[in-house]
Amino acid sequence: MDYPGSVEAEVHVTGRVQGVGFRPFIYRLAVRYGLRGYVINLGDAGVEVVVEGLEENVDFFVKSIQVEAPPVSEITEIHSTYRPYRNRFKEFVIDKSRNGKQAASGIFPPDIGICPKCLMDMEDPYGRWFEYPFTACAWCGPRFTGVRSLPYDRERTHMDAFPLCKACEGEYKNPLNRRFDAQGVTCSRCGPRMSLHDASGEEIRTRDVFVQAARLLNEGSIVAVKGIGGFHLAALATNDGSVAKLRARKNRPYQPFALMAPDLAAVKSFATPDVFESRALTSWQKPIVLLKTRGRIVSDLVAPGLSRVGVMLPYSGIQVMLFKRIKAPALIMTSGNKAGLPMTITNEAALSDLRGVTDYFLFHNRKIVNRCDDSLMRINDGQVAFIRRSRGYMPDPVEIPLKKGISFAVGTEQSNAAAIILDGRCYQTQYLGDTINLETLDYEKSALYGMRDLLNITRNPDVIACDQHLGYMTSQLAEVISQETGSQIIKSQHHHAHTVSVCAENGVKPDESVVGITLDGAGYGSDGAIWGGEVLLSTYFSFKRVGQLEYLPMPGGDLCALYPYRMLISGLTNVFSDDEIRDITQNHIREALPYGHRELDVVLKQSRDMNVLRTSSSGRFLDSVASLLGLTYMRTYEGEPAMRLESLAEFGDANQINYEPEITYNNKKYELKTQNMLKYLIKNKNILKKEDIAAFVQKYLAIGISNIAINVAKAEGIRTVSLSGGVLVNKSILLEITHNIKKQELRIILNNKTPFGDGGIALGQSCIALASVI
Numbered sequence: 001m002d003y004p005g006s007v008e009a010e011v012h013v014t015g016r017v018q019g020v021g022f023r024p025f026i027y028r029l030a031v032r033y034g035l036r037g038y039v040i041n042l043g044d045a046g047v048e049v050v051v052e053g054l055e056e057n058v059d060f061f062v063k064s065i066q067v068e069a070p071p072v073s074e075i076t077e078i079h080s081t082y083r084p085y086r087n088r089f090k091e092f093v094i095d096k097s098r099n100g101k102q103a104a105s106g107i108f109p110p111d112i113g114i115c116p117k118c119l120m121d122m123e124d125p126y127g128r129w130f131e132y133p134f135t136a137c138a139w140c141g142p143r144f145t146g147v148r149s150l151p152y153d154r155e156r157t158h159m160d161a162f163p164l165c166k167a168c169e170g171e172y173k174n175p176l177n178r179r180f181d182a183q184g185v186t187c188s189r190c191g192p193r194m195s196l197h198d199a200s201g202e203e204i205r206t207r208d209v210f211v212q213a214a215r216l217l218n219e220g221s222i223v224a225v226k227g228i229g230g231f232h233l234a235a236l237a238t239n240d241g242s243v244a245k246l247r248a249r250k251n252r253p254y255q256p257f258a259l260m261a262p263d264l265a266a267v268k269s270f271a272t273p274d275v276f277e278s279r280a281l282t283s284w285q286k287p288i289v290l291l292k293t294r295g296r297i298v299s300d301l302v303a304p305g306l307s308r309v310g311v312m313l314p315y316s317g318i319q320v321m322l323f324k325r326i327k328a329p330a331l332i333m334t335s336g337n338k339a340g341l342p343m344t345i346t347n348e349a350a351l352s353d354l355r356g357v358t359d360y361f362l363f364h365n366r367k368i369v370n371r372c373d374d375s376l377m378r379i380n381d382g383q384v385a386f387i388r389r390s391r392g393y394m395p396d397p398v399e400i401p402l403k404k405g406i407s408f409a410v411g412t413e414q415s416n417a418a419a420i421i422l423d424g425r426c427y428q429t430q431y432l433g434d435t436i437n438l439e440t441l442d443y444e445k446s447a448l449y450g451m452r453d454l455l456n457i458t459r460n461p462d463v464i465a466c467d468q469h470l471g472y473m474t475s476q477l478a479e480v481i482s483q484e485t486g487s488q489i490i491k492s493q494h495h496h497a498h499t500v501s502v503c504a505e506n507g508v509k510p511d512e513s514v515v516g517i518t519l520d521g522a523g524y525g526s527d528g529a530i531w532g533g534e535v536l537l538s539t540y541f542s543f544k545r546v547g548q549l550e551y552l553p554m555p556g557g558d559l560c561a562l563y564p565y566r567m568l569i570s571g572l573t574n575v576f577s578d579d580e581i582r583d584i585t586q587n588h589i590r591e592a593l594p595y596g597h598r599e600l601d602v603v604l605k606q607s608r609d610m611n612v613l614r615t616s617s618s619g620r621f622l623d624s625v626a627s628l629l630g631l632t633y634m635r636t637y638e639g640e641p642a643m644r645l646e647s648l649a650e651f652g653d654a655n656q657i658n659y660e661p662e663i664t665y666n667n668k669k670y671e672l673k674t675q676n677m678l679k680y681l682i683k684n685k686n687i688l689k690k691e692d693i694a695a696f697v698q699k700y701l702a703i704g705i706s707n708i709a710i711n712v713a714k715a716e717g718i719r720t721v722s723l724s725g726g727v728l729v730n731k732s733i734l735l736e737i738t739h740n741i742k743k744q745e746l747r748i749i750l751n752n753k754t755p756f757g758d759g760g761i762a763l764g765q766s767c768i769a770l771a772s773v774i
């Protein structure tokens with residue numbers, strides 16, 4: 001038979017097209033345009049479609065793929081070839097994958113926030129999903145958190161405990177239905193259930209657990225809510241009493257709590273998201289975004305002393321149901337865990353971990369297979385700065401320039417994540433917290449091996465990567481993995497790894513030199529000192545330290561991070577006599593150091609000791625200024641002094657203080673000096689505004705360190721400057737450096753796919769290690 005105007009076409013689509021309802025979407029499009037043929041999953045190579053029919057319809061079909069693709073899919077490339085019509089097909093079919101294992105590599109989607117269609121289903125009083133909190137479809141719902149192994153089929157997920165009812169099964173098998181082949185499909189007849197329990201675990205019988213839970217929250221109670229990736233502690237954010245109670249019970253005096261608001265309008269009642277922030281908030285990933293606050297709608301106790309608060313929107317039906325009954329614009333939604341341990345994920349553990357903290361438990365009977373914290377980010381002029389990259393983003397890989405080989409990296413210690421490189425892609429694990437005890441070390445190992453299994457890696461890695469610091473528990477983990485796999489360990493310097501993480505994210509080739517600025521709290525230096533304000537000349541293979549913040553003594557070592565006044569005193573010892581320092585500090589010393597004057601004498605002596613540990617940490621430097629301004633005398637959470645300094649600086653004008661960065665050049669290394677500048681500030685303290693000092697000091701650091709980088713780049717003929725390190729989450733420091741470097745027509749690259757802080761370091765470690773063995 002001859003069909004005039006008919007053609008056959010083969011279409012290849014690559015990108016995120018697996019696990020997001022892409023093949024049924026193609027099926028529906030083909031049916032709409034009367035085309036015949038098939039769609040097949042090619043695993044890593046994307047999706048292949050072959051259609052035949054009228055050329056005009058084939059054209060429409062191809063265009064519609066791009067325009068109408070499911071919201072969570074991401075099309076990297078569509079390639080279509082037309083050929084003569086052969087009348088080969090009777091209908092359009094979804095072919096099963098050619099190879100069951102193909103779904104394993106690089107294509108497993110992250111957890112997806114509940115979609116608008118499922119939200120509509122939850123509103124329909126006649127439907128099976130009316131107010132049903134586990135409503136999901138092919139485009140939304142848990143993925144990573146619910147999967148035990150691949151391929152991604154229902155029997156290998158947490159949904160295997162809930163056999164489908166007839167109605168659900170019909171939809172699951174119907175390619176024209178939105179729930180076709182969606183492993184999370186369920187309904188109020190066949191799916192998981194919620195239950196409410198009192199503090200002792202006794203179930204509270206009630207007709208509607210959400211009505212009851214919301215009533216308890218409205219009355220000021222704390223409720224532990226089991227969610228998608230773990231437990232949250234929920235409390236009314238508008239009520240000082242609730243927030244104070246939660247702070248007291250968690251023994252967490254100042255660390256900011258994350259908030260959840262029902263919608264963007266509610267967010268805008270207490271914060272001022274710009275267009276980029278609003279877009280991130282409403283994205284399917286639903287991260288926590290740090291937003292500038294306004295007014296006093298939420299309690300001041302939510303984020304004491306800070307101008308920003310972390311906010312997210314509901315991403316599960318459970319959260320949507322709670323907010324239906326809560327009339328406040330925000331709830332605190334902070335991770336539920338035992339201090340120092342990972343987030344709680346089972347009902348049984350919650351009863352013991354959260355005992356004494358929560359008043360009630362809102363449980364469900366669906367298992368959380370993989371723990372996954374909420375992601376946390378800040379957006380500076382449209383640029384994403386991850387603080388925690390987890391739910392919604394992992395296990396999405398980062399493409400890197402090393403196209404061959406496997407490496408495992410364990411990261412460092414704080415806000416840690418591990419990483420695996422497999423053939424040109426880096427897969428970071430979920431956020432692991434601080435890897436500083438056996439429990440968190442176990443968690444890291446299982447997360448790393450879990451990722452290995454999800455990636456279907458069966459051979460041993462070519463190399464294992466860790467930090468040079470012998471004292472890190474993660475270095476011991478590297479040893480254990482090395483023994484289990486027989487693979488060698490390659491250690492890297494902390495700030496070199498930061499720099500290479502930026503290079504890898506941005507496609508810089510392994511042997512290309514960059515000038516790397518790294519500003520952070522602490523990393524073990526090659527000379528045994530604590531580094532953290534560094535300019536490196538770096539490739540993947542090696543680095544040279546060409547600039548630094550000047551060394552200051554760390555009297556009492558780690559105590560300096562806890563009591564920033566120690567660093568302030570240390571910064572004064574070269575420019576003032578002991579008596580002058582006693583004078584300068586005398587009104588504050590009782591508050592600033594636990595043992596007051598007696599401790600001051602010890603600190604002075606330690607600071608003048610030639611053998612005391614030294615640091616070039618920019619974090620410690622900012623901390624010391626925060627304590628000079630009386631913002632924090634004792635750090636109660638990571639980054640607190642510098643965060644308070646930044647919040648104060650927002651009200652100041654750096655240009656009110658004229659003091660050029662003092663930079664020296666000796667032995668082929670630049671140093672940014674800080675002690676004379678501190679002396680100047682102290683001498684003029686009475687005529688300077690605190691806000692201006694705060695703004696000025698940030699600018700001094702930014703301009704000083706970037707001037708060093710510019711000098712090095714010019715001298716070496718290098719075009720690219722990289723930025724990394726946790727301090728760069730600070731917007732004004734980041735933008736000041738960026739602006740200064742761009743003026744010189746240099747290219748600037750930074751972390752925006754992985755965290756600036758140590759949560760992104762495993763990427764750099766694993767690239768350094770792999771580059772050295774392949």
Ligand SMILES: [Zn+2]
Pocket residue numbers: 114115116117118135136137138139140141
């Ligand atoms: Zn949905």
Ligand SMILES: [Zn+2]
Pocket residue numbers: 164165166167168169186187188189190191
């Ligand atoms: Zn059902």
